[in-house]
Amino acid sequence: MTATSQHGFHPDAESLSAFSEQALEGRERREVLAHLAVCGRCRQAVALAREAADAGDVVAAAQPRKAIAPNAWWKQWRLVWVPTAVVAAFAAASISVYIEHADRHGPNVKIAEQSPPQGPTPAATSSPTEQAKVEPPAAAVPATPPAHPAKHAHSGAEKPMPAPTPPVVGAQMPLEPEAREPGSMDRVEVRREAQQPSHAEAMQTPPELTAGGMRSTASQPASGAWETKHEQAEQQRQAEADTSRMRNFKAKAAPFAVHGANSAPPAGATESVTAAPQFETHPAVTAEPAPMLGNKPFRDVTTPAKPIQLPSGLASVSIASGGHFLLTIDKAGALFLSEDRGVTWERIPTQWTGHAVAVRQQAGDHGSPQAAPAAQNPTTGGSFPDAGVASAPIVSFELSNDKNQVWESTDGRTWTPK
Amino acid sequence: MAPTESAASAAETGIPTGTGAPNCVSDLSLDRALAAELWRGCDAARWGLTRDEFEQILLEAGTAQNFGLTSTATPATPKQQAAFFRNLCVADLALARACARGNERAWEHFIAIYRQPLTRAAIAITGSETLGRDLADQLYAEIYGLNAREGQRRCPLLSYRGRGSLMGWLRTTLAQRHVDHYRRTRREEPIQEFDAPAPDPLPQMPARELSLLEQAIAQAVSSRDPEVCYLLAAYYLDEQTLLEIGRVLGVHEATVSRRLHRATDQIRKHILKNLQRHGMSRRQAEEAMGADTRDLEVNLKKLLQNSQSEAFQEQAAS
Numbered sequence: 001m002t003a004t005s006q007h008g009f010h011p012d013a014e015s016l017s018a019f020s021e022q023a024l025e026g027r028e029r030r031e032v033l034a035h036l037a038v039c040g041r042c043r044q045a046v047a048l049a050r051e052a053a054d055a056g057d058v059v060a061a062a063q064p065r066k067a068i069a070p071n072a073w074w075k076q077w078r079l080v081w082v083p084t085a086v087v088a089a090f091a092a093a094s095i096s097v098y099i100e101h102a103d104r105h106g107p108n109v110k111i112a113e114q115s116p117p118q119g120p121t122p123a124a125t126s127s128p129t130e131q132a133k134v135e136p137p138a139a140a141v142p143a144t145p146p147a148h149p150a151k152h153a154h155s156g157a158e159k160p161m162p163a164p165t166p167p168v169v170g171a172q173m174p175l176e177p178e179a180r181e182p183g184s185m186d187r188v189e190v191r192r193e194a195q196q197p198s199h200a201e202a203m204q205t206p207p208e209l210t211a212g213g214m215r216s217t218a219s220q221p222a223s224g225a226w227e228t229k230h231e232q233a234e235q236q237r238q239a240e241a242d243t244s245r246m247r248n249f250k251a252k253a254a255p256f257a258v259h260g261a262n263s264a265p266p267a268g269a270t271e272s273v274t275a276a277p278q279f280e281t282h283p284a285v286t287a288e289p290a291p292m293l294g295n296k297p298f299r300d301v302t303t304p305a306k307p308i309q310l311p312s313g314l315a316s317v318s319i320a321s322g323g324h325f326l327l328t329i330d331k332a333g334a335l336f337l338s339e340d341r342g343v344t345w346e347r348i349p350t351q352w353t354g355h356a357v358a359v360r361q362q363a364g365d366h367g368s369p370q371a372a373p374a375a376q377n378p379t380t381g382g383s384f385p386d387a388g389v390a391s392a393p394i395v396s397f398e399l400s401n402d403k404n405q406v407w408e409s410t411d412g413r414t415w416t417p418k
Numbered sequence: 419m420a421p422t423e424s425a426a427s428a429a430e431t432g433i434p435t436g437t438g439a440p441n442c443v444s445d446l447s448l449d450r451a452l453a454a455e456l457w458r459g460c461d462a463a464r465w466g467l468t469r470d471e472f473e474q475i476l477l478e479a480g481t482a483q484n485f486g487l488t489s490t491a492t493p494a495t496p497k498q499q500a501a502f503f504r505n506l507c508v509a510d511l512a513l514a515r516a517c518a519r520g521n522e523r524a525w526e527h528f529i530a531i532y533r534q535p536l537t538r539a540a541i542a543i544t545g546s547e548t549l550g551r552d553l554a555d556q557l558y559a560e561i562y563g564l565n566a567r568e569g570q571r572r573c574p575l576l577s578y579r580g581r582g583s584l585m586g587w588l589r590t591t592l593a594q595r596h597v598d599h600y601r602r603t604r605r606e607e608p609i610q611e612f613d614a615p616a617p618d619p620l621p622q623m624p625a626r627e628l629s630l631l632e633q634a635i636a637q638a639v640s641s642r643d644p645e646v647c648y649l650l651a652a653y654y655l656d657e658q659t660l661l662e663i664g665r666v667l668g669v670h671e672a673t674v675s676r677r678l679h680r681a682t683d684q685i686r687k688h689i690l691k692n693l694q695r696h697g698m699s700r701r702q703a704e705e706a707m708g709a710d711t712r713d714l715e716v717n718l719k720k721l722l723q724n725s726q727s728e729a730f731q732e733q734a735a736s
Contacts (some may be wrong), residue, residue: 017590018582022668030644037647040655040719041597045657048593050665052539053586095496 011035016046020053034294283336309334311345320361322395327359335359335399351415354401362408364397434515435527448477449496452503460509466523475515476503487620515559518573525562532588539589541594553599557592589672627698627706634692638685639721646681655719 011032012021016025036043039302262315314330321327326338328345333355335343350356399407399415408417453473477677485494486502490508494502526736534696536557561575578587639650645667652658653674660671660678667674684708693703 013590017586021582025581034644045593045597048543049589052542052589055542359420
């Protein structure tokens with residue numbers, strides 16, 4: 001071996017140690033290996049040293065654990081935050097994706113969660129304030145569809161909309177926010193969108209912006225004795241800020257205002273914070289009495305009073321309505337038709353291939369020979385707050401299967417491939 | 419440090435200017451940038467080593483091994499020096515040399531770091547706490563330089579050159595001392611775990627086929643490469659586990675198993691070939707391979723030892 005070998009003929013401790021630690025390369029390693037192959041003493045020394053190293057590693061690894069034992073629970077809990085954060089991030093991402101999905105296919109999702117409508121509720125006279133807040137959109141179907149019907153369909157009474165013609169029933173019958181399911185995503189959206197005017201109301205409505213143009217005494221100091229210049233300046237600043245906020249809000253609502261036939265605000269009305277968007281976006285307040293449910297001013301057919309009871313006993317996955325028609329698909333892919341607002345259901349024989357997964361409504365042109373079902377039944381169509389009664393668009397339905405093939409029908413019974 | 423300064427410092431501190439190295443320390447110089455980098459990396463100032471002493475240690479270690487170069491004709495370039503020192507455990511080397519010089523702070527540092535691990539290693543090697551502590555204390559005394567030869571303290575740490583870790587060197591030194599001690603004191607007794615004596619040869623002469631088989635086995639085993647021989651010896655002679663062998667070789671135990679399997683297959687084929695070369699048919703060779711091993715006069719240990727080079731004949735420790 002080398003000149004520094006301890007016994008002259010054996011590799012020295014350093015060579016053996018370096019061999020054991022894989023620090024030797026090439027010729028030196030081969031020499032030591034060749035010696036180890038024939039020398040039991042060195043082989044045993046290497047094996048013992050390796051064994052001692054492993055024992056030392058085990059002891060060294062065990063010692064730090066003892067040292068941190070008093071705080072081990074805390075250190076472990078700190079590690080728990082890592083998977084917790086990952087799970088939270090995943091949940092947030094899932095919610096975000098779900099909201100996005102609901103934005104894109106909002107009406108379908110909403111309708112699938114809702115129960116069939118109850119029978120027509122006797123209309124009650126609502127107060128002017130309620131009527132002003134909740135406009136029945138029955139006659140508000142515009143001639144031109146909105147640019148983003150799905151997005152519009154999310155807005156309820158608090159978020160004024162120009163009554164679009166979305167593909168499903170829920171969009172044509174704007175829901176009162178309170179009537180929706182608590183977990184419904186569009187309710188969250190409505191809340192979010194309605195935040196601005198509500199907030200503006202809460203933020204001490206500027207006197208000069210209140211209805212009638214009168215200065216509100218409620219927001220005034222009780223006595224002029226302690227009213228200082230500073231307070232007046234403060235109020236002025238606040239009023240300016242509210243005016244600016246209102247301007248911003250109107251600017252956001254402006255695109256919706258152009259769709260309505262009566263989109264112009266009442267003459268001479270100095271818009272209040274709450275009234276302004278309603279006037280802008282719900283101009284088609286017709287003389288038709290709004291259906292009432294209890295003391296609620298409006299409840300449409302999609303309001304889930306109770307879940308849909310289909311003859312198949314399965315849950316409904318997709319609903320569409322046109323006039324007094326209701327079409328729904330259950331989980332098994334069977335199509336059911338109801339002509340009495342969901343009281344009785346008739347199963348439609350399968351005329352399509354595959355598994356039906358969705359049914360939706362499509363409005364056709366005015367004046368078509370095939371009248372919309374809702375228009376053919378004036379007795380129900382009059383009280384039913386559905387779109388198409390006033391303007392009577394042709395309502396046709398589309399049914400799609402799991403292979404994205406589409407069939408269409410105008411009466412819900414006869415389906416032809418599209 | 420200038421070469422002349424290094425030589426002067428070495429003369430003052432009593433550090434030998436080389437252990438068998440070519441007497442060219444004064445002709446070589448250490449690259450300043452490299453020395454500064456190594457000085458920063460090993461943090462030797464903690465145990466009281468000065469920069470000059472550190473550079474002197476490096477220079478001495480480098481010249482002793484000619485900076486890892488085979489040719490001594492040309493001095494090592496800074497790049498070669500850097501490559502050489504980066505393969506060394508420089509911090510351990512500096513500590514060992516500082517301890518060998520009798521630097522008290524270095525000793526304190528050495529004891530603080532290595533005292534307990536060394537004792538644990540000795541206990542693990544001997545399998546007994548008493549014997550382990552005795553072994554560790556004996557090595558301590560030796561390292562501290564209590565042993566003197568020709569009036570000079572002899573510190574084993576001077577033989578440490580930084581090739582492996584200092585702890586590994588200490589463990590291997592302990593293991594060597596333990597094995598040597600065991601062999602000296604129990605030479606007459608059979609060692610259970612290793613070096614089992616071969617059984618006495620049978621009186622009767624083996625049959626011709628057995629003789630041919632023994633020759634074939636001897637040829638097959640002796641022609642194996644060192645790694646195969648090491649695997650065979652460690653597994654069949656020392657009865658080490660695959661895991662233990664794998665740790666020594668730095669491979670997984672499954673790899674050891676595969677190599678062993680391959681080695682035995684190759685040896686078998688080689689034996690068959692040798693038998694056929696000696697005039698046996700294939701069938702006869704295979705029948706001969708099925709002979710009872712108790713009838714064979716094959717001593718694997720002897721075979722392996724006979725296959726080694728003459729330079730490594732085992733000698734008793736002095």
